[in-house]
Amino acid sequence: MGSACRLGSGGESERLEEARREMIERQLRRRGIHSPQVLDAMRAVPRHEFVPADCRAAAHSDQPLPIGLGQTISQPLMVATMTEALGLIPRDRVLEIGTGSGYQTAVLSLLAGEVYSIEYLPELAEAARQRLARLGFTNIRVREGDGGLGWPEAAPFDAILVAAAAPEPPAPLIDQLAEGGRMVIPAGCGAYQELLRIERRAGRIRRSTLDWCRFVPLRGRYGWEQPFPTEMEDGLAGQSRHRTGGR
Ligand code: SAH
Numbered sequence: 001m002g003s004a005c006r007l008g009s010g011g012e013s014e015r016l017e018e019a020r021r022e023m024i025e026r027q028l029r030r031r032g033i034h035s036p037q038v039l040d041a042m043r044a045v046p047r048h049e050f051v052p053a054d055c056r057a058a059a060h061s062d063q064p065l066p067i068g069l070g071q072t073i074s075q076p077l078m079v080a081t082m083t084e085a086l087g088l089i090p091r092d093r094v095l096e097i098g099t100g101s102g103y104q105t106a107v108l109s110l111l112a113g114e115v116y117s118i119e120y121l122p123e124l125a126e127a128a129r130q131r132l133a134r135l136g137f138t139n140i141r142v143r144e145g146d147g148g149l150g151w152p153e154a155a156p157f158d159a160i161l162v163a164a165a166a167p168e169p170p171a172p173l174i175d176q177l178a179e180g181g182r183m184v185i186p187a188g189c190g191a192y193q194e195l196l197r198i199e200r201r202a203g204r205i206r207r208s209t210l211d212w213c214r215f216v217p218l219r220g221r222y223g224w225e226q227p228f229p230t231e232m233e234d235g236l237a238g239q240s241r242h243r244t245g246g247r
Contacts, residue, residue: 012056016048019060023047023076027062033080037088041110042080047073049135050103064238069121071216073101074163074238078213081240082184085197085210086159088112093154095176097147097218098163102128105140108161115140116154118147120219148222150176157181163238165193165215170222174198174205186215189224195240213240 024043033039048059050073055065064072074082083104088094088111096105099119105128109115117140119125125144132140143151147162148170156178162169162185169185177183177200186193195211215238217224 016046016056016059020047023060023062027076028080031077033077033084035084037111038080038084038107041083041107042076044110045103045106046135047076047103049131050101050106067101067124069124071100071121071124072238073103074215075240077240078238079104079107081195081211082161082163083107083111085184086161086182088159092158093178095151095154095157095160095173096163097161097173098216099125099128099142100163102132102140102142104161104163105142106132106135106137109137109140112159113139116151116157117142118145118151120144120146146220146222148172148218148220152176159183160185162186162218163215164218164223165189166218166222167224168222169196169198170218172222174200179203184210186213211240214238 020043024039028039048056051059051065058065064075067073090113092112094108094112094115096108096115096117099105099117105115105117119128122144125142129142150172155176157176158178158181160173160177160183165186167189168187173183179200181200183198185196187196188194192212192214194209195213197208197210199206
């Protein structure tokens with residue numbers, strides 16, 4: 001695993017608790033995440049359970065971490081920024097593309113009614129499904145497949161979160177947004193992509209740029225041919241460009 005990962009030792013659970021408190025305060029609240037609901041959800045989800053065993057001690061650090069198969073768990077700030085931008089309420093039905101470790105899925109599930117999550121890589125989908133069940137999350141469905149096609153049987157969705165960078169927001173996902181629905185998605189092909197917020201209101205689609213970010217490439221029909229531009233494959237995907245501070 002990457003150099004960010006270290007083995008934990010004695011007193012691990014206290015240290016992880018403290019690291020999570022610090023993550024909330026220094027990485028999120030001080031950098032402009034204000035929603036009490038989002039901060040509470042990220043305080044409640046045990047992030048260390050979603051990283052490989054040798055990364056547990058680094059689980060709350062200010063960066064994405066490798067989760068295997070060339071994929072990453074997103075930086076905490078990125079998870080919080082995207083979640084906050086969705087403005088979830090408890091009865092919302094959410095679609096997530098790119099389950100990865102399932103960490104973002106878990107955060108969403110504490111803020112919404114139901115979460116449908118699609119992962120392209122079967123091995124990650126299965127691992128996330130088992131992990132989320134073991135941790136007691138019951139309002140989540142994970143399936144493997146091409147998330148660019150959405151989940152038509154369960155549509156429309158009040159919110160859609162895409163955790164991989166697409167050339168453009170896939171048309172099926174825009175179609176599956178409910179009236180009043182919000183989507184966040186990284187789009188573009190450079191070293192950094194635009195983090196877009198898309199909203200369907202009165203039948204019209206409004207699009208705005210929230211930030212710049214780095215994500216792994218979206219695969220499948222609406223994604224990229226492999227290989228993706230090389231600078232995206234350096235293990236830094238899943239983070240905000242505004243990576244100030246540090247630990
Ligand atoms: N939010 C996740 C990180 C996701 S990384 C976490 O916190 O762990 C992006 C994920 O998107 C990867 O697991 C990748 O396999 C997946 N992915 C890429 N293209 C996809 C597609 N077309 N459909 C579904 N998942 C896709």
